[in-house]
Amino acid sequence: MKALLLLLLLAFPALAQAPLHGGPIRALAVAEDGTLATGGFDQSVILWPARTILRWHEGAVAAVIALPGGGFASAGEDTRIAIWHGGPAPSRILEGHEAPIAALAAHGAVLASAGWDATVRIWPPSGDAQTYTGHNGPVIALAFLPDGTLASAGYDGTIRLWPSGHVLVETGLPFNALVALPDGTLAAGGADGAIRFLKRDPSTIAASPRSIAALAATRDGAILAAASLGGAVTIWALPEGRLLHTLEGPGLPVWSLGFSPDGQTLWTGGADRQLRRWDVATGRGIGPFAEAPEAAHPPAFRACAACHALTPGDPPMAGPTLAGVIGRRMGTLPGYRYSERLARGDVTWTRQTIADLFTRGPETVLPGTRMPEQVVSNPEELNALLDFLEANSR
Numbered sequence: 463m464k465a466l467l468l469l470l471l472l473a474f475p476a477l478a479q480a481p482l483h484g485g486p487i488r489a490l491a492v493a494e495d496g497t498l499a500t501g502g503f504d505q506s507v508i509l510w511p512a513r514t515i516l517r518w519h520e521g522a523v524a525a526v527i528a529l530p531g532g533g534f535a536s537a538g539e540d541t542r543i544a545i546w547h548g549g550p551a552p553s554r555i556l557e558g559h560e561a562p563i564a565a566l567a568a569h570g571a572v573l574a575s576a577g578w579d580a581t582v583r584i585w586p587p588s589g590d591a592q593t594y595t596g597h598n599g600p601v602i603a604l605a606f607l608p609d610g611t612l613a614s615a616g617y618d619g620t621i622r623l624w625p626s627g628h629v630l631v632e633t634g635l636p637f638n639a640l641v642a643l644p645d646g647t648l649a650a651g652g653a654d655g656a657i658r659f660l661k662r663d664p665s666t667i668a669a670s671p672r673s674i675a676a677l678a679a680t681r682d683g684a685i686l687a688a689a690s691l692g693g694a695v696t697i698w699a700l701p702e703g704r705l706l707h708t709l710e711g712p713g714l715p716v717w718s719l720g721f722s723p724d725g726q727t728l729w730t731g732g733a734d735r736q737l738r739r740w741d742v743a744t745g746r747g748i749g750p751f752a753e754a755p756e757a758a759h760p761p762a763f764r765a766c767a768a769c770h771a772l773t774p775g776d777p778p779m780a781g782p783t784l785a786g787v788i789g790r791r792m793g794t795l796p797g798y799r800y801s802e803r804l805a806r807g808d809v810t811w812t813r814q815t816i817a818d819l820f821t822r823g824p825e826t827v828l829p830g831t832r833m834p835e836q837v838v839s840n841p842e843e844l845n846a847l848l849d850f851l852e853a854n855s856r
C-alpha cells in the first residue's frame with residue numbers, strides 16, 4: 463500500500479499536493495484582493511494561498527464570506543460567527559443563533575446570518591443583532607441587494623426581504639442558493655434545478671435536473687456559475703441566460719463556488735477536499751487535476767473519510783485517525799479528545815467489534831458517542847472496509 467502510494471507520487475507529482483481539508487469543502491469565498499477562504503466539514507477554515515489553517519469552530523463550517531473592508535467571516539454547526547482579520551484567533555465572535563448557521567452575507571460593515579433556527583439576523587458593526595422571524599423553516603441562503611436590502615431564502619420556498627419582511631416569492635419549493643447581481647436582480651437556485659431571476663421581468667433557466675447547491679456571479683454580473691447536487695457545474699452568460707460551459711473533470715460534485723475578482727477564474731470546492739481552479743473562458747481545469755487519493759478507497763470507507771484520516775501526517779479531523787485502529791483499545795489515541803463513552807476504553811477494536819459497530823450502529827453499540835449514526839448494511843462492502851482497515855493497521 464505505502465510502496466504503491468510512493469510510486470504514484472513519483473509518477474504523478476501532482477498527487478503530492480494533498481488536500482489540506484480533512485473533509486468536503488462546504489463553503490468558499492474570494493476577497494477583492496484575490497485571496498480565498500474555504501470552510502469544511504472538518505471544522506476548519508483555510509486561507510489561501512497562504513494555506514493558513516484556522517481551527518476554532520466546534521462543528522462543520524457551512525458558510526464563509528469575504529468582508530468588504532478586508533478579512534473573512536465564517537459560521538456553521540456550532541451556531542457561532544467568527545470574524546477573521548489575520549491571526550490565529552477570531553477578532554470578533556458573534557453569538558445568538560439557537561441552531562446551526564447556514565448562510566452569511568455582508569454589506570459594508572453590516573453582517574447578516576441565518577440558519578436552522580428559522581431566523582435572519584442583522585449584525586451592526588457594534589452592539590446587538592436585530593432578529594427577524596417569518597420563515598417557516600431553515601433559512602439556507604442570504605444575499606444583500608446593492609441598495610442594502612437583505613434577501614433570504616430557504617426550505618419554506620419563500621424569498622423574503624428585510625428589514626421589511628416582504629415576501630418577494632412564494633413557491634412550494636426549497637431554495638438553496640441566492641446571489642445578488644449588480645443591477646439589483648436576484649438569482650435563486652432551487653431544489654428543482656432551476657435558477658430564477660427576480661426583478662421587474664422574472665425569468666428562469668432550467669439549469670439542471672437536480673437541486674442547485676450553490677451559485678456565484680462575477681463582480682460585473684455578466685457570468686453566473688451554478689453547482690447542482692447531481693455533480694454538474696454550469697457557467698452561464700447573463701442576462702440572456704446562455705450556457706457557456708459545463709465543467710468536466712475531477713473534483714465534482716461541488717458544494718461551493720467563487721469567481722476571482724476579474725471574473726476569469728472560477729474556484730470550486732467539494733467532496734474531494736481539493737480547492738480547484740477553472741478557466742472561465744474555456745471551462746477547463748487549470749493546474750494539476752490529480753484524482754484525490756480517496757479514489758483508491760473501498761466504497762464503504764469513502765463515508766468515513768469525511769471524518770477520519772488514515773495517514774499519520776494527515777491534518778487532524780473530526781474523528782481520530784483510523785491508521786492502526788485494528789488492535790487499538792477504544793478511546794486511546796493520544797491527543798484526541800474522545801467523548802466520555804469512548805474514553806471508557808472498554809472495547810478493543812478488532813474486525814468483529816468494528817463489524818458490530820457498523821451493523822447495529824454507533825448509537826446502539828456505544829450510546830453517547832459523538833460519531834453520527836450510520837450502518838454499512840451490504841456485507842461485501844463491510845468486508846472490504848474491514849480488509850482495508852486491517853491493511854492500514856499493519
Ligand code: HEC
Nearest residue numbers: 765766769780781782792793794795800801804831832833
Ligand atoms: C461525521 C463524522 C464521522 C464519520 C462519517 C465517521 N466517524 Fe468514526 N468517529 C467520529 C468521531 C467524532 C469519533 C470519536 C467519537 C467519540 O469520541 O465519541 C469516531 C470514532 C470512531 C472509532 C473509534 C476510534 C477510537 O480511537 O476509539 C472508530 C473505530 C470509527 N470511528 C470508525 C469509523 C468508520 C469505519 C467509519 C465509516 C464507516 C466512520 N467511523 C465514520 C466521526 C465520524
